[in-house]
Every structure is written in C-alpha cells, then in structure tokens.
Amino acid sequence: MEPSKQDYRKYLDPKVLAKISGLELRVRLIVEGFFSGIHHSPRRGLSAEFADHRVYAQGDDIRHIDWKVFGKTDKYYIKEYEQETNLNVMLVVDCSESMSYRSDPALMTKHEYATSVAAAIAYLTLQQADAVGVALFDDHLSHFVRPSNNQQQWKTIVHELDGRTGAAKTSIGRALGELAERLSHRLLIVLISDLFDDAEDILRGLKQLRYRRHELIVWNLWDPAELTLPFNGPALFEGLEATGRLASDPGSLRSRYLEEVERFQSQMRAGCAHMLADYSVFNTATPLDVALSGYLATRNARLRQRSSRVLR
Amino acid sequence: MAYSLVMLFGPAADAHAGNAATTVAQAFPFVHPGMALAALLTGLIPLVIHLINRRRFRRIPWAAMSFLMAANRRSASRLRFEQLVLMLVRVSLIVLLGLAIARPFLPASGVLPFSAIGSSRVHHVLLIDNSLSMNAFRDDGRTRFQAAQEAAARLLASFSPSDAVSIVTLASPVQRVIGHAAFDGRVIRERVASIRPTQRAGDTAGGVAAAAEILNASQVAPGNRSVYVISDFPRREWADAPNDGERSGQGVVAAFRRLAEQLEAEGGDLTFVDVDDTAAPGGRPGPVKRTSNLAITSLSCESAMIGVDLPVRVVAEVTNFGDAPVRGVSLQFRRDGVIVRRQELATIRAGGVVLAGLTTVFAEPGTHAIEARITPPSRNVDALRIDDARFVSIDVRPFTRVLVVDGRPAARLLDSQSGLLATALSPSVIADASLDRGIRKAPRRASLRNLVATTVVAHPELAAEVLSTYDVVALCNVPRLSAERWRELRRFTERGGGLLIFLGDLVSRENYNRYGCADGNGVLPGLIERAVDFDRTSVASPGSSSGGSPMRHNGFALDDPPHPLVAEFADFPLSGLFAARVDRYLPLTLEPGAADVVLRYTNNVPAWVAATVGDGRVLVSTTSANMDWNNLPAKGDFVSLMLNAVAFLAPQRGQQRNVLVGQSLRESLTPVQSAMPHSITQADGVNAQTTLVPDDGSLALSFGPVEQAGFLSLAIGPQRRIFAANVDPAECDLAVATHEQVNEALGQSVRRVLSAKAGLNESGGSRSTELGPVVLYVVVALLLVELWLAMRFGLPRGVPAATGTQVKLG
Structure with missing residues (x-):
C-alpha cells in the first residue's frame, strides 16, 4: 500500500477525526481516505454502461442497433445499457441534547459522528452530480436545506451541519412528519440519530415518509457506554433532555438495561424491515468507512431494486 | 467467667x-x-x-x-x-x-x-503443695509430698488427651511450673516428676491467685475449668477464717472463696485432694487428728550487749505440736560446730512449749554459729525432721562505736554538753584522756574493758566523719545542722544506725523542725515546741503513772508497761532515775503512732521518745545530756541508762544474717572487700557463687534464695561470715483442717477427697460444649x-x- 493512501485511511478512524475541528476538512479527509482505501475511482459505476445485446424487435429505436455485430452476424442486435438515474438524497440529522453525550472512552459525541458522516455522504452525492439536502431536528424540524446539486450546496450543507448544538427533547416522529410535508420529490432519506424517542412515534414518522415513496436509511447511533453500561458502584444518572434522575447501582441494572436496548433495536429493526427501510446500528467508535461502505452498498442496492433494464 | x-x-x-x-x-x-x-x-x-x-x-x-x-x-x-x-x-x-x-x-x-458436635476440652489447674509441711511422714512411711505427686500422676492419667493442664506449686514464692495451658502429656508428667519438696513456707493464697489468673487467661469454655488443690491443708490457714462471705483480704480462705465463687459461677470444679490420709475410715476426712511433731520453733540471743568476753545467753524454744505429751527429749547446743551442752528436757505437754537456754562467752570477735538440735525419743512423735534443729548466727564485736557530737565544747569536761555522756559510755577512755585539751577525739582503738568505743567531736567536725564507721551517733545540744547533714543522718539510720539526740538550750527549733523533722521525712519523730520550765504544780497525780515512782517532784516516770529500754528500772522505785530532777525541757509534738514513749516526765509529758527509721532507730531526749536542765547525770543509774540506750540503738548485728528459708542473703562490702574473692558454702556443703549488687553507693554480696536450713559460710578473702537459715516455724504445725472447717469456710461448693480415694477425677457435673x-x-x-x-x-x-x-x- 502506498504511504499516501495509508495516511488517508487513518482519517477514517474516529480517534483521529476527533482531533480535527473543521467539519469540511474532516469530511474531505473521510471521503478521500475512503476511496483511496478501496482502490476504485469515485466515478466508477456512476456513468452509463453497456449491459448486454438482445435481438432487435419491432419498435426498437434503430439508433441502438449495433452495426458492428450486424456486420459480423448479419443480424440486428440492439445494445442494452443500464439506465442512468438520479438518486437525490436528504440527510436528516438529529440535533437533540442526547446527541451531545460522549462517554470518556469515546472521542466523539454522537452529534459529531453524525455530522461527519452526513457531510461525507453529501460530498459523495454531490460528486455524483446528484442533489443532496439536509434537515436538522430536535423536537421539531429546525433547519431545512432543499436538495440541490449546484456548486454552493456543499458549502451550505457544511455550514448547516457544523456546530449545531442540541436543543431540548427529541421528537423524531413529529420532525419526520414536518419533513414529509416539505418534500415533494422522491428522495433517498438518510436519518442519522440516536433515536432516543418512542419507537412507535419514530416508526409512525418513517411510515409517513415511506408513504410518500421515499427510500429510507435509518442509522441508529450509540455511544459505546450506551451499549455496555460499564459503570460500577452507586451512581446518580442525570438524564439529558430533562428525562429525570435515577440513583442506582448500574451493575445490578446492566443486564436489564441491555435487554431494553436490545428490545428497542429489535423493534426498530422489525419496523424498518416491514416498511423496506434500511436500519443499521452504529457505535461511535466504529470507523467511518464502515458507515460509508454501508451507505454505498445500500444505495446501490436501492438503485438496482428501483431500476429496470431499459433500452437507450 | x-x-x-x-x-x-x-x-x-x-x-x-x-x-x-x-x-x-x-x-x-x-x-x-x-x-x-x-x-x-x-x-x-x-x-x-x-x-x-x-x-x-x-x-x-x-x-x-x-x-x-x-x-x-x-x-x-x-x-x-x-x-x-x-x-x-x-x-x-x-x-x-x-x-x-x-x-x-x-x-x-x-x-x-x-x-x-462441639468441643468439650477441659482446662485443669493443679496446685501442688511443696512447702515444708509436705515433708512430714505419713503413717505409711511415705511423705505427704510423695502422696501428692502420686495423686497428681493419677489425675493426669485420668485426664483426656485433649485437656489442657497448668501446674502451680504452693511453696513461697509461688512457682508456675506450667503457667500456660499445656497439652503434651509427656512433658506435663515430666514437670510433675521434677517438682521437689522444699523447706519453704507455703503461700496457698498466692497459689490460688495464680490459679485464678491462669483460669482468666484460659481459652476453654468457663464451664470446662477445674482446679485441683493437692495439699495437706494446714489447719492454721483455715482456723482464722474471716466472717461470712468475706472475699477481700489476703487470707487463704478469702482467696479460696473468690476462686470458688468464680468457678461456681462458671460451672467449673474446685477439688481439694487431701494428702493426709490419717483420716477417719469411710473415705471422708474425719475429726482432726493432730499429727505429732516436735520442733525447735525459736532460737534467739537474749543479751542486749554482745561483745567479746561478755556472757551471751541463747534460748531455744521447743514446741510439741502433737496431741500427747512427750517425754525424754534431749537437746544439744553446738557453738561453732562443737557440742557445748546436752540437756534432757522436761515433759512437753501436748501443744506445749519448753524453753532451754545456753549461756556462753565468745573469746574472739566475728560471726559465731549456735545450733540447737533435739533428739526425739521416737519417730512416732516427730513426723517432720527438718524442724528438729535451729540455727542462729551471732555477730560478736569488740565494742560498739559511738560518735558523740558536742554542741558546745568546753575546756572542762563537765562543762561540755557531752562530757558526762562520753564518760558514762567509755569511762576508761575518758579517764586516760588529758583533760587540759578540752574536747578530744578518743583513740580509735578502745580498751577492751569498755563495751563502747566513744569518739567525741565538735558539731562543726561532723561533716568530716564517716558515719558508716559508727554504730550510734549522739547529738548533744547541737545548735543546728545543714540540710545535707540531716539527710546524711537519715541515711545512716535507714541503714541500721542508731541516732541519740539530746536537746538543750542551744538547739535551733527552726532548724530541727525544718530539716530534722522534714514533714515526717526526717529523723525527728515530731516537732519541737518552745522550752518549758518544769512546773511542780503540773505534776500529774500518782495514779496516772506507774513504776512505783513517787510523784512528789518534777522528775521522770515510766509507762505501764514500761518500755523495754527502761524496764529493768521498774522494779527499783528508789532508783536514781526516779530521784532525778528536771528543770526544763523542749516538748515534742508527736503524731499518733509515730513514736514510742520510753520515759515520761512526772507531768505525763514524753521525756524520751523512740522511733524507727528504716532499719535503724532514733531516740530523742527532750532534756539535756548534761546537768544544765536536769541532774540525771549525777545519779548512779545514768550510766546504765546510757548503756541501755546505746544497746537499744546499736544495730542488731547478725540479725540480717539470720534468715528464713526462701529468703536471700545480703552482705555489705567495704571497697577493699569488694576486690577480694568471695564464695559461699551452703548448708549441704555445696559451694555456690554469690552476686555483687549495688548497695547505696558501694557494693554488697547477694545470694539466694536459700533453699536449706542450716549454716552458710560466706568467704570474703580471708574473712568468714556465718549465716543461719531456718524454716518457718508456722510450717511446723502439721495439723490439718477438718472437713467441717473447710465447709464452714467455703460452703458445699468444694469437693474434698482423699488422695487415695478411687475416682479422684470424677467431675461434679457434665461439661460445657464449645460451639x-x-x-x-x-x-x-x-x-x-x-x-x-x-x-x-x-x-x-x-x-x-x-x-x-x-x-x-x-
């Protein structure tokens, strides 16, 4: 591996990214590092490509006849291409207070992780000449940038994402409802949140989006401590978003807590699967290339599902 | 508990x-x-x-x-x-x-x-009496101690291997043969077998206290503690039982009451194993049977003045502790190992005492050994042989050394404060001295005709004298002494010296009271008051005094009974002592019990007062030693009175060389003697090493405790000192306490069994179980x-x- 590529990949590690304060710089490093790591051009697969030959049928556009094949076989064959479609993306990022949590071993808050990933996706999307927009929410939809692929969109998105602090309680269902009202075209909606809200409300909001035929990707962010509850001894838990206090011995609650987390994740996973939405759990200690890979894989899968073979 | x-x-x-x-x-x-x-x-x-x-x-x-x-x-x-x-x-x-x-x-x-499921380990404490009385022979020919050892062995054999055992011997001082809880049966048996009978007195109370301490430190359950007392239970220890329920005090009964109460509260056992099998048949001790024993219970020198060529009388006291009169007892005296007298004693009634005396003269100074020994007519009347002999060491010196300190030296002998006293004590010295020199020092070597060697010094010269070279110091109207001199006199008397003080017109009351009395820490037994002129009208009525002295003038009188120092005058009412006239005196304010009154004035005021300071004595005359305030020196009895006073004050030489078995010997050394080789030969002829110990600025030889009665010979270079060790006469009474006496003293909480009884170790009840x-x-x-x-x-x-x-x- 070349040294330069090695240097880029290190920026996918949250430990390193946490030291970089500027979101724009951070995202560029993420994206460049990601693509240098997979040895592929970011343009690959994104242009119109030859797919197959088929026998000419009546009604086909003669412009698609492959005359070279005709010269060899004396038969009319039509060149078939994959359809080149637009997949506009709306990034929905949770900015509630709970997203500002970070345990001591973690180097990034959930919000920092979410904005980094969102900005990286926006960058990638713009690189594909697709339109991308961003929506921020806490207990309501607080900021909204309509999808676009113009030159200034990247700057606008980064500006919106960078430095947005959480407000109060999370109300994901309500925010998604507001978002659904404001979106008119089909979009790939990427929801990045800790989803610390009632699962039924969240699923209800997702259903509204799905009802409007939007594609959904739900990324559920967790701090490492939230997945293990690693505390010992008597502790007073002071809930963010004014969720109250609890004095207890976390060691004795750990198993029940993990069961509750697992139950929530299962409920979300089942709900999303039911509405053909993609649900993924991310630990903020997870390197960002995993998230980006997951995004691209999901996106390509969506494209393949949506697209049908068409003749050009 | x-x-x-x-x-x-x-x-x-x-x-x-x-x-x-x-x-x-x-x-x-x-x-x-x-x-x-x-x-x-x-x-x-x-x-x-x-x-x-x-x-x-x-x-x-x-x-x-x-x-x-x-x-x-x-x-x-x-x-x-x-x-x-x-x-x-x-x-x-x-x-x-x-x-x-x-x-x-x-x-x-x-x-x-x-x-x-618990543990029932028992802690047994064996108190084994090995005092003198345990050497007495029983009817079966064995000694009481042999029976005690056998009883102890049988007890040990009956104990469980897991039981703990402690052993204490009762001869004074009490010895913890096994002070902790021992479990090794072999070691315990060896320790018991190693115990030997002694000639010491018993300390049963101390042994009981030691047992209580061991039990308090015991780690077994309180109910599993038992005490076995293997002894002859001398009757004398139980005869004077304190009042009902009395637990304080140092007596044997009080100690046993405390122990019995402790054990009873815990559920433990207290068992008396009686080694005197001369009891009534039936397994229970019967009425008291006095065990026959003859003993010399005292041997003492009765002469006040002991000196070369002076007759010395030694009296032996023979006691019959049996319950039948004994005839045909012979007594022999030995002086320095040579039989000097044999005597057949008269019949000694049961419990009676016969005195026998020996008058002898010592031609040479030094320590002399006098031994008295009886020969009983048969062994049946004398169960204990060790007390058939008694020993006394007598220190014979050429003379008693007296330092006379004169408060006002004068050219004429009779004008001085001490001339008459010195003359009375050593007439030949004074007679040989030249009178024109006034106060003189007498020659150190006094004539053998004198009993007292007197040295006269003026009171400023007292500081130059080494007091330890004198036996008695006499202060005659000495005005005042420094605090250091008073302290030196105090040390002198504490170490056995005698101090004779004559008051007079020169005496500084302030100095005497401040330093001489020193708030009770000095040598004076009381505070000196202002001088009193004898008032004839204050003479007490004849009925208030005794001695037959006529109370017709201001003179001296005796108490009833008279003090030993002046007792011989009581039979002579016309003695010059009672004819003497007293004009003035300095009364002493005495604390009750601080001093004895030797002589009184006829007005009942103490005239001569004697007190004990340490090992020595102080005698204070509240009137003068010369004729300034009285005319006693002009009376013929003055010489006898002064010689009696010196004899009373002179250290009882040889007394410290007569000890009881169990005590230690101590002999002070001069610096020259300290450098000499020294050794001691015990009564059994075995040589032993002595120990040098500090002795108030010098050194002393120490040996002991003495284990055998008899003479011990201490060699210090070429010199030889004889020590005498005797058994405690209280141990000679072999009568044992009755069952009723024990029950009356302790109630029914104590088992008393005979050593020969089967089932010696049978416990009074079941054992506690440790959980x-x-x-x-x-x-x-x-x-x-x-x-x-x-x-x-x-x-x-x-x-x-x-x-x-x-x-x-x-």
Missing part, C-alpha cells in the same frame, strides 16, 4: 418474651463476652457501608435514560429483594464470625442438642452462599469503570 447474652442486652428485656429469650441466651454464653458484643456491633458494618456508598454516588450524565428507567422499573423489586438477601447474608456472616471468635459454648445445663467450630462451619457455608448470591445477582465483577460526559457544541 461465663456471661450470657442476657448480660449484654441488660435485664430490661421484654417481659413477655423474657423467659424464652433468657433461656436461649443462657444456653449460649461466651468465653469472650466482650467479643460477642463487638460482633453484634460489627454486624452494622455492612449497613453502614451500604449507607455510606449510597451517599458517595457518582454523578453520571446520561442520554439513554429511557432504557435505564425501564430497566429500573423492571428490576426495582427484584433488586430490593436481592439487596436485602445479600445484606442479611453479609450481616449474618460478620456477626457469626465475631461470635465464633467470641467462642460460644453450651453450658452443662444446656438443653439444646449441640453437645455431640465455635460449629459456628465457623456455618460462616464458611454463608461465605460460599454470599459468593454464589453475588454472582447470581450479577453484581459488577471486572467491568471497567467509565463516566459520561455531555459535550455542548457551539
């Missing part, structure tokens, strides 16, 4: 539940009750830790609160139950551990069926349960600590 939980919680327990609780509490007393109380208190430790931990929580900001709340809602009741169970287990664990250390035991009267091991098993089980519960309840184990942070992004 056994305590129960009732004592811990106090008697104010619930009255209704009291009976059952008391029964249970009494069923489980503790060897260490204080530890049990502490164990109960330590049971609070888990609670306190829990409460402290609850107050010392960490604050953790937390986002996923809904999940935590849900988990808590689901787990709250379960967690409370788990915590309660764990808390109970931990409290029980600590309390039971403490109780196990406190060693609960099941008393012999316990009703619960734990006896089969400590059982409780420890429970503790171990609870510990395992706690570990299992802790793991079962999912308490944190090895999870890394972490804290949360809320980051606000601007």
Whole structure:
C-alpha cells in the first residue's frame, strides 16, 4: 500500500477525526481516505454502461442497433445499457441534547459522528452530480436545506451541519412528519440519530415518509457506554433532555438495561424491515468507512431494486 | 467467667418474651463476652457501608435514560429483594464470625442438642503443695509430698488427651511450673516428676491467685475449668477464717472463696485432694487428728550487749505440736560446730512449749554459729525432721562505736554538753584522756574493758566523719545542722544506725523542725515546741503513772508497761532515775503512732521518745545530756541508762544474717572487700557463687534464695561470715483442717477427697460444649452462599469503570 493512501485511511478512524475541528476538512479527509482505501475511482459505476445485446424487435429505436455485430452476424442486435438515474438524497440529522453525550472512552459525541458522516455522504452525492439536502431536528424540524446539486450546496450543507448544538427533547416522529410535508420529490432519506424517542412515534414518522415513496436509511447511533453500561458502584444518572434522575447501582441494572436496548433495536429493526427501510446500528467508535461502505452498498442496492433494464 | 447474652442486652428485656429469650441466651454464653458484643456491633458494618456508598454516588450524565428507567422499573423489586438477601447474608456472616471468635459454648445445663458436635476440652489447674509441711511422714512411711505427686500422676492419667493442664506449686514464692495451658502429656508428667519438696513456707493464697489468673487467661469454655488443690491443708490457714462471705483480704480462705465463687459461677470444679490420709475410715476426712511433731520453733540471743568476753545467753524454744505429751527429749547446743551442752528436757505437754537456754562467752570477735538440735525419743512423735534443729548466727564485736557530737565544747569536761555522756559510755577512755585539751577525739582503738568505743567531736567536725564507721551517733545540744547533714543522718539510720539526740538550750527549733523533722521525712519523730520550765504544780497525780515512782517532784516516770529500754528500772522505785530532777525541757509534738514513749516526765509529758527509721532507730531526749536542765547525770543509774540506750540503738548485728528459708542473703562490702574473692558454702556443703549488687553507693554480696536450713559460710578473702537459715516455724504445725472447717469456710461448693480415694477425677457435673467450630462451619457455608448470591445477582465483577460526559457544541 502506498504511504499516501495509508495516511488517508487513518482519517477514517474516529480517534483521529476527533482531533480535527473543521467539519469540511474532516469530511474531505473521510471521503478521500475512503476511496483511496478501496482502490476504485469515485466515478466508477456512476456513468452509463453497456449491459448486454438482445435481438432487435419491432419498435426498437434503430439508433441502438449495433452495426458492428450486424456486420459480423448479419443480424440486428440492439445494445442494452443500464439506465442512468438520479438518486437525490436528504440527510436528516438529529440535533437533540442526547446527541451531545460522549462517554470518556469515546472521542466523539454522537452529534459529531453524525455530522461527519452526513457531510461525507453529501460530498459523495454531490460528486455524483446528484442533489443532496439536509434537515436538522430536535423536537421539531429546525433547519431545512432543499436538495440541490449546484456548486454552493456543499458549502451550505457544511455550514448547516457544523456546530449545531442540541436543543431540548427529541421528537423524531413529529420532525419526520414536518419533513414529509416539505418534500415533494422522491428522495433517498438518510436519518442519522440516536433515536432516543418512542419507537412507535419514530416508526409512525418513517411510515409517513415511506408513504410518500421515499427510500429510507435509518442509522441508529450509540455511544459505546450506551451499549455496555460499564459503570460500577452507586451512581446518580442525570438524564439529558430533562428525562429525570435515577440513583442506582448500574451493575445490578446492566443486564436489564441491555435487554431494553436490545428490545428497542429489535423493534426498530422489525419496523424498518416491514416498511423496506434500511436500519443499521452504529457505535461511535466504529470507523467511518464502515458507515460509508454501508451507505454505498445500500444505495446501490436501492438503485438496482428501483431500476429496470431499459433500452437507450 | 461465663456471661450470657442476657448480660449484654441488660435485664430490661421484654417481659413477655423474657423467659424464652433468657433461656436461649443462657444456653449460649461466651468465653469472650466482650467479643460477642463487638460482633453484634460489627454486624452494622455492612449497613453502614451500604449507607455510606449510597451517599458517595457518582454523578453520571446520561442520554439513554429511557432504557435505564425501564430497566429500573423492571428490576426495582427484584433488586430490593436481592439487596436485602445479600445484606442479611453479609450481616449474618460478620456477626457469626465475631461470635465464633467470641467462642460460644453450651453450658452443662444446656438443653439444646449441640453437645455431640462441639468441643468439650477441659482446662485443669493443679496446685501442688511443696512447702515444708509436705515433708512430714505419713503413717505409711511415705511423705505427704510423695502422696501428692502420686495423686497428681493419677489425675493426669485420668485426664483426656485433649485437656489442657497448668501446674502451680504452693511453696513461697509461688512457682508456675506450667503457667500456660499445656497439652503434651509427656512433658506435663515430666514437670510433675521434677517438682521437689522444699523447706519453704507455703503461700496457698498466692497459689490460688495464680490459679485464678491462669483460669482468666484460659481459652476453654468457663464451664470446662477445674482446679485441683493437692495439699495437706494446714489447719492454721483455715482456723482464722474471716466472717461470712468475706472475699477481700489476703487470707487463704478469702482467696479460696473468690476462686470458688468464680468457678461456681462458671460451672467449673474446685477439688481439694487431701494428702493426709490419717483420716477417719469411710473415705471422708474425719475429726482432726493432730499429727505429732516436735520442733525447735525459736532460737534467739537474749543479751542486749554482745561483745567479746561478755556472757551471751541463747534460748531455744521447743514446741510439741502433737496431741500427747512427750517425754525424754534431749537437746544439744553446738557453738561453732562443737557440742557445748546436752540437756534432757522436761515433759512437753501436748501443744506445749519448753524453753532451754545456753549461756556462753565468745573469746574472739566475728560471726559465731549456735545450733540447737533435739533428739526425739521416737519417730512416732516427730513426723517432720527438718524442724528438729535451729540455727542462729551471732555477730560478736569488740565494742560498739559511738560518735558523740558536742554542741558546745568546753575546756572542762563537765562543762561540755557531752562530757558526762562520753564518760558514762567509755569511762576508761575518758579517764586516760588529758583533760587540759578540752574536747578530744578518743583513740580509735578502745580498751577492751569498755563495751563502747566513744569518739567525741565538735558539731562543726561532723561533716568530716564517716558515719558508716559508727554504730550510734549522739547529738548533744547541737545548735543546728545543714540540710545535707540531716539527710546524711537519715541515711545512716535507714541503714541500721542508731541516732541519740539530746536537746538543750542551744538547739535551733527552726532548724530541727525544718530539716530534722522534714514533714515526717526526717529523723525527728515530731516537732519541737518552745522550752518549758518544769512546773511542780503540773505534776500529774500518782495514779496516772506507774513504776512505783513517787510523784512528789518534777522528775521522770515510766509507762505501764514500761518500755523495754527502761524496764529493768521498774522494779527499783528508789532508783536514781526516779530521784532525778528536771528543770526544763523542749516538748515534742508527736503524731499518733509515730513514736514510742520510753520515759515520761512526772507531768505525763514524753521525756524520751523512740522511733524507727528504716532499719535503724532514733531516740530523742527532750532534756539535756548534761546537768544544765536536769541532774540525771549525777545519779548512779545514768550510766546504765546510757548503756541501755546505746544497746537499744546499736544495730542488731547478725540479725540480717539470720534468715528464713526462701529468703536471700545480703552482705555489705567495704571497697577493699569488694576486690577480694568471695564464695559461699551452703548448708549441704555445696559451694555456690554469690552476686555483687549495688548497695547505696558501694557494693554488697547477694545470694539466694536459700533453699536449706542450716549454716552458710560466706568467704570474703580471708574473712568468714556465718549465716543461719531456718524454716518457718508456722510450717511446723502439721495439723490439718477438718472437713467441717473447710465447709464452714467455703460452703458445699468444694469437693474434698482423699488422695487415695478411687475416682479422684470424677467431675461434679457434665461439661460445657464449645460451639465455635460449629459456628465457623456455618460462616464458611454463608461465605460460599454470599459468593454464589453475588454472582447470581450479577453484581459488577471486572467491568471497567467509565463516566459520561455531555459535550455542548457551539
């Protein structure tokens, strides 16, 4: 591996990214590092490509006849291409207070992780000449940038994402409802949140989006401590978003807590699967290339599902 | 001593539940009750830790609160139950551990069926009498001590191998042969076999106290403690039993009462093993049978003045301790190993005493050995042989050295304060001295005709004198002395010297009272008051004094009975002592009991006062030594009175060389003697080494304690000192206490058995059972349960600590 590529990949590690304060710089490093790591051009697969030959049928556009094949076989064959479609993306990022949590071993808050990933996706999307927009929410939809692929969109998105602090309680269902009202075209909606809200409300909001035929990707962010509850001894838990206090011995609650987390994740996973939405759990200690890979894989899968073979 | 939980919680327990609780509490007393109380208190430790931990929580900001709340809602009741169970287990664990250390035991009267699983180890304390009386022969030809050793051996053989044994011997000083709890039967038997009878007196009270100390330190259950006293139980120790219930005091009965009470409270046993089998048949000690014994109970020198070529009378006191008169006892005296007299004694009635004397003259100075020995007509009348001889060491010196300090030297002998006194004590010295020199020092070597060698000095010269070279110091109207001189006189008297003080017109009351009396720490027995002119009208009535002295003038009178120093004058009412006239005196204010009155004035005021200071004596005459204030020196009895005074004050030489068996010898050395080789030959002819010890600025030889009666010869270079060691005459009375006497003194709490009786070791009741091991098993089980519960309840184990942070992004 070349040294330069090695240097880029290190920026996918949250430990390193946490030291970089500027979101724009951070995202560029993420994206460049990601693509240098997979040895592929970011343009690959994104242009119109030859797919197959088929026998000419009546009604086909003669412009698609492959005359070279005709010269060899004396038969009319039509060149078939994959359809080149637009997949506009709306990034929905949770900015509630709970997203500002970070345990001591973690180097990034959930919000920092979410904005980094969102900005990286926006960058990638713009690189594909697709339109991308961003929506921020806490207990309501607080900021909204309509999808676009113009030159200034990247700057606008980064500006919106960078430095947005959480407000109060999370109300994901309500925010998604507001978002659904404001979106008119089909979009790939990427929801990045800790989803610390009632699962039924969240699923209800997702259903509204799905009802409007939007594609959904739900990324559920967790701090490492939230997945293990690693505390010992008597502790007073002071809930963010004014969720109250609890004095207890976390060691004795750990198993029940993990069961509750697992139950929530299962409920979300089942709900999303039911509405053909993609649900993924991310630990903020997870390197960002995993998230980006997951995004691209999901996106390509969506494209393949949506697209049908068409003749050009 | 056994305590129960009732004592811990106090008697104010619930009255209704009291009976059952008391029964249970009494069923489980503790060897260490204080530890049990502490164990109960330590049971609070888990609670306190829990409460402290609850107050010392960490604050953790937390986002996923809904999940935590849900988990808590689901787990709250379960967690409370788990915590309660764990808390109970931990409290029980600590309390039971403490109780196990406190060693609960099941008393012999316990009703619960734990006896089969606990330990019933017993601690036996054997008090074996090895005093002089145990050397007495029994009817079967064996000594009492032999019977005691056999009884001890049989007791040891009957004990369980797991039992602990301690052994104390009762000869003074009490010796803890095995002071701790010993378990090795072989070692114990060897120790018992190594005990030897002694010629010392017994200290039963000390032995009982030692047994009580051993029992208090014992680690076995209180109910499993037993004391065996193997002795002849001398009647004298039980005859003077204190009043009912008296437990204080140092007596044997009081000590046994304390021990019996302790053992009775604990459920232990106190058993008397009587080695005197001369009891009535039937296995029980019968009425007292006086064991026949003849003994010389005293041998003393009765002469006040002991000197070369002076007749010295030694008197022996022969006592018949048997219950029948004894005839045909012969007595012989030896002087320095040579038989000087044989005497057949008259019939000695039962319990009676016969005196026999020896008058002898010592031609050479030094220590001399006088021995008296009886030969009984048959062994049947004398069960103890050791006390058939008695020994006395007599120190014969050429003269008594007296330092006379004159307060006002004068050219004429009779004008000085001390001339008449010195003349009375050493007439030949004064007669040979030249009178034109006034006060002179007499030659150090006095004529052998004089009993007293007198040295006269003026009072300023006192500081130059070495007081330890004199036997008596006489202060004659000395005006004043420095504080250092008074302290020196105090040390002189404390070490056995005699101090004779004549007051007079020169005496500074302030100086004498301040330094001489020194608030009771000086040599003067009281404070000196202002001089009193004898008033004839104040003469007491004849009835207030005795001695037959006519009370017609201001003179001297005797007390009734008279003081020994002047006792010989009591039979001579026309003596010059009573004819003397006193014009003035300096009265002394005496504290009660501080001094004895030797002579009084006819007005009943003390005239001569004697007091004891340390090993020495002080004699104070409140009037003058010359004829300034009285005309006693002009009377013929003045010489006798002064010689008696010197004899009274002179150290009882040789007294410190007569000791009882068990005491130590001590001989002061001069610096020259300290450098000489020294050794001592004991009564059995065995040489032994002496020890040099500090002796108030010089050195002294120490040896002891002496183990055998007889003469000991101390060689210091070419010189030789004879010491005499005798048995305690109290031990010669071999009569034993009756069963009734013991019962009357101690009640029925003591078993008394004969040493020959079968079943010697039969206990009075069942034994207590220690439950400590059982409780420890429970503790171990609870510990395992706690570990299992802790793991079962999912308490944190090895999870890394972490804290949360809320980051606000601007």
